[in-house]
Amino acid sequence: MIWTIIGILAATLTMFSFVPQIFRSLRTKSVKDVSPVTLFQLSSGVMLWMIYGIARSDLIIIFANLVTLVTLSILIFLYFKYGLPAGREGG
């Protein structure tokens, strides 16, 4: 029971962790310090975690990663909306 609460707390914190980043990017309309590699790598990983959660029949893992994936997709959309900075080297 206590571990379920810990799991729900962990899931809530991590799955909404990119919401402040979304609001910051929306406000500043600047994403040049954000690494696109991090965004794509994390999205791929989160997608696999979701599949892993399905295999383990762990609803918390499935749901948490689904929400994270949605917020990361919004962030990737914003990354391209606010444009690739001039002279970027990637990373």
Added chain:
Amino acid sequence: MIWTIIGILAATLTMFSFVPQIFRSLRTKSVKDVSPVTLFQLSSGVMLWMIYGIARSDLIIIFANLVTLVTLSILIFLYFKYGLPAGREGG
């Protein structure tokens, strides 16, 4: 077996997902578009995931979140090293 591989892949991708962000921040010495709220919220969540993994005796969850926590700590250090941008409103 296939799920263990999926889990290891998921863990590898997510636990090292902030490494590109670390290198980008080191190169540009600028972190003003990175949300500190996201960094702290994610670190707290990842810490709780680690505790959850210990409760579920899931070594992949424990190890993946431990590595993520280390990389996030480096990023938080860099965030403060490269200074809080002037006139920041938080978020």
